[in-house]
Amino acid sequence: MHHADLPPDAPLRRADRALHADVNGTAVMLDVEGGQYYGLNEVGTHIWGLLDRPATPAEIAADLPRHFAVEPAEAEAATRAFLADLLERGMIEPA
Amino acid sequence: MAEVVWLASYPKSGNTWTRALLAGYVGEGAFDLNALGKGVQITGLRSLDDLLGVDPSLLLEHEILALRPAASRLLARDVAARDLPTFGKVHSANVETADGDRVYPAGAGRALYVVRNPLDVAASTAPFFGWTVDRAIEVLADEAHVLNRLRGRFLGVLPEPLRSWSGHVRSWLDAPGVPAHVVRYEDLLADTAGTFAAALRFCGVAPDPGRVRRSVEAARFERLRAREAAEGFRERPDFAAAPFFRRGTAGSWRDELTPAQARRVVADHRATMERLGYGDLVAEVDSLAG
Amino acid sequence: MSDAPHHYVAYGLHVASDWALPELTEAPPAVAATAPDLRVVRGTVPDSIGEPREQRVTWAARPGAWRHEIPGVARYLVHDDGREVVVEPTGGTDADVRAFLFGSTLGAVLHQRQLFVLHGCAVATAHGAVAVAGVSGAGKSTTLAELARRGHPVLSDDKTVVRFGEAGPEVLSGYPTLRLWEDAVVRLGEAPDDLAPLREGRRKFLYRAPAFREEPAPLRLVVVLNAYRSIAADGDVPAVRAERLGAHDAVQALLLQTYRRRIVDGSGLRAEHFAWTARLAGSVPIVQLDRPTPAETVGAVADAVERQLAAAAEG
Numbered sequence: 001m002h003h004a005d006l007p008p009d010a011p012l013r014r015a016d017r018a019l020h021a022d023v024n025g026t027a028v029m030l031d032v033e034g035g036q037y038y039g040l041n042e043v044g045t046h047i048w049g050l051l052d053r054p055a056t057p058a059e060i061a062a063d064l065p066r067h068f069a070v071e072p073a074e075a076e077a078a079t080r081a082f083l084a085d086l087l088e089r090g091m092i093e094p095a
Numbered sequence: 096m097a098e099v100v101w102l103a104s105y106p107k108s109g110n111t112w113t114r115a116l117l118a119g120y121v122g123e124g125a126f127d128l129n130a131l132g133k134g135v136q137i138t139g140l141r142s143l144d145d146l147l148g149v150d151p152s153l154l155l156e157h158e159i160l161a162l163r164p165a166a167s168r169l170l171a172r173d174v175a176a177r178d179l180p181t182f183g184k185v186h187s188a189n190v191e192t193a194d195g196d197r198v199y200p201a202g203a204g205r206a207l208y209v210v211r212n213p214l215d216v217a218a219s220t221a222p223f224f225g226w227t228v229d230r231a232i233e234v235l236a237d238e239a240h241v242l243n244r245l246r247g248r249f250l251g252v253l254p255e256p257l258r259s260w261s262g263h264v265r266s267w268l269d270a271p272g273v274p275a276h277v278v279r280y281e282d283l284l285a286d287t288a289g290t291f292a293a294a295l296r297f298c299g300v301a302p303d304p305g306r307v308r309r310s311v312e313a314a315r316f317e318r319l320r321a322r323e324a325a326e327g328f329r330e331r332p333d334f335a336a337a338p339f340f341r342r343g344t345a346g347s348w349r350d351e352l353t354p355a356q357a358r359r360v361v362a363d364h365r366a367t368m369e370r371l372g373y374g375d376l377v378a379e380v381d382s383l384a385g
Numbered sequence: 386m387s388d389a390p391h392h393y394v395a396y397g398l399h400v401a402s403d404w405a406l407p408e409l410t411e412a413p414p415a416v417a418a419t420a421p422d423l424r425v426v427r428g429t430v431p432d433s434i435g436e437p438r439e440q441r442v443t444w445a446a447r448p449g450a451w452r453h454e455i456p457g458v459a460r461y462l463v464h465d466d467g468r469e470v471v472v473e474p475t476g477g478t479d480a481d482v483r484a485f486l487f488g489s490t491l492g493a494v495l496h497q498r499q500l501f502v503l504h505g506c507a508v509a510t511a512h513g514a515v516a517v518a519g520v521s522g523a524g525k526s527t528t529l530a531e532l533a534r535r536g537h538p539v540l541s542d543d544k545t546v547v548r549f550g551e552a553g554p555e556v557l558s559g560y561p562t563l564r565l566w567e568d569a570v571v572r573l574g575e576a577p578d579d580l581a582p583l584r585e586g587r588r589k590f591l592y593r594a595p596a597f598r599e600e601p602a603p604l605r606l607v608v609v610l611n612a613y614r615s616i617a618a619d620g621d622v623p624a625v626r627a628e629r630l631g632a633h634d635a636v637q638a639l640l641l642q643t644y645r646r647r648i649v650d651g652s653g654l655r656a657e658h659f660a661w662t663a664r665l666a667g668s669v670p671i672v673q674l675d676r677p678t679p680a681e682t683v684g685a686v687a688d689a690v691e692r693q694l695a696a697a698a699e700g
Binding site for chain 3: 019021022023024025026028030032035037039040
């Protein structure tokens with residue numbers, strides 16, 4: 001899916017197949033079906049934390065400038081790209 | 096559905112060059128000589144360990160041989176879902192097992208068979224393995240020769256039964272159910288791009304002329320030699336006196352084999368040389384004085 | 386109680402066996418009198434365990450069962466959540482049968498029991514235990530032999546089991562028999578021909594550790610050993626490099642160094658294993674040691690391991 005297709009107001013949630021764990025403040029993930037392992041950086045860890053309950057791309061993008069030195073436009077683009085990636089890998093799904 | 100392509104050759108016949116071309120094509124030109132295995136997957140001990148599910152250091156030579164056909168089939172199954180073919184470097188002959196199967200069996204992939212005339216192979220294996228030319232000629236005729244025999248330490252590579260040079264050719268080109276495409280080293284030298292493009296087509300890849308050109312350029316012999324000098328090269332055995340990329344020309348045997356030695360090679364391999372289009376070399380050796 | 390003729394202890398388990406297993410430590414009478422944790426029985430292994438979830442050439446696994454066959458040697462079945470191994474010899478000598486029993490088969494037992502199994506060895510030191518993991522050829526067993534020679538009691542070879550106790554992760558005591566290549570045996574000053582070959586015809590030998598620890602020890606450090614081909618000029622040997630891995634790389638390294646992780650997948654225990662892996666990565670330093678080859682680095686690697694352990698112990 002191209003991330004232009006990601007509706008900003010459609011809520012997303014973590015998929016059951018996405019196992020995750022916290023290692024000293026860093027989120028690590030395993031796709032329990034495919035066996036693929038992912039590590040997240042600081043921003044990715046933060047976004048994954050926000051997906052603790054269903055959240056929309058717009059809500060997530062709006063939250064980032066409160067925690068990281070980032071312009072809103074940049075935050076929105078980065079969020080959409082990351083969420084589209086997670087969606088394509090089956091780690092999140094429409095809520 | 097992606098296939099396994101066995102990149103098979105007798106040692107010192109152009110396998111590394113072909114792999115460099117493939118790595119350059121897949122990786123768009125630039126590649127790290129010491130990481131050839133990343134762009135092009137190499138079959139080795141660790142791969143076999145995973146396929147067998149048992150530590151090969153616990154197995155005897157005949158047990159490893161008996162299990163290899165099944166390992167080849169499992170590899171073909173493991174990689175079937177990929178987008179690109181998986182290339183497995185092989186020096187072993189495609190030998191038969193005790194129960195009539197092949198190490199690289201029918202239905203588990205195809206073979207890109209890289210071959211070089213045995214006169215030059217003799218001239219080239221001698222310094223590489225630290226042998227005299229006479230010993231190299233003997234090995235080329237030895238049906239029982241095994242590369243990397245098991246020893247008392249971890250080697251990282253598997254025993255590879257080579258057979259004679261002619262036996263090696265026959266084992267691959269006559270293996271039932273294993274489609275094979277011959278890549279002659281001499282043709283690679285004369286027309287690298289055309290020969291490589293034909294090989295790609297055989298592997299199910301439609302060659303893109305621009306990418307072919309760039310990978311030919313990146314893998315050019317002089318560059319490989321220069322890189323070897325600058326970076327070292329992982330695959331060179333510790334006992335070797337000569338650098339891996341030695342000459343990169345066809346016909347060096349004329350300087351390095353005596354007429355008597357050349358005649359011995361032709362006597363040992365005449366039929367197979369003629370089969371592979373080396374009839375001109377056979378005639379040349381037949382007419383040698385001395 | 387068990388009427389099996391032989392009783393041993395390994396990885397904290399009371400093993401009751403129909404075979405003599407001289408690689409293992411004999412169980413004290415008080416232990417031998419209890420119900421065994423693991424039974425090794427002579428029996429018939431079925432041709433198939435049904436639809437496998439994961440399969441390699443010599444084994445097939447599904448939740449609850451793992452079947453292994455080495456043609457001409459033996460068949461093995463691990464089931465009952467890792468509480469029983471059925472062995473059916475098909476032509477191998479007792480030594481052959483044990484060679485594969487203590488290979489992937491023991492790995493399947495430990496995985497079915499949901500223990501965390503690293504592909505590597507471990508020794509106990511004054512600073513606690515260190516586990517040395519790495520791919521085949523990284524130099525694990527040679528390093529183990531050198532650490533043992535320096536007087537550190539061995540905890541395990543090839544398969545190192547980590548369990549979370551009340552005080553944090555601890556390494557279980559395995560068994561005192563190492564599997565060493567001929568070159569490592571010679572380096573230890575032993576004569577290979579005085580030792581039993583792992584298999585008749587192979588130059589790998591069974592070597593009794595000079596000192597062995599029979600109790601668990603607190604895990605302080607995991608070393609991931611990695612051999613790389615050095616291109617340095619002769620006489621200019623690059624140093625052994627140590628790098629502490631961050632969370633992401635540490636988890637990845639532990640996943641990669643898990644003993645035959647495909648057995649975990651086939652047993653349907655991926656989720657449990659991942660949770661243990663993350664927990665371990667968060668509990669102790671995971672340090673990658675890069676050693677240059679073909680240089681002789683046995684001493685330098687052992688020095689680096691000892692140095693890293695001392696640093697980890699200081700906190």
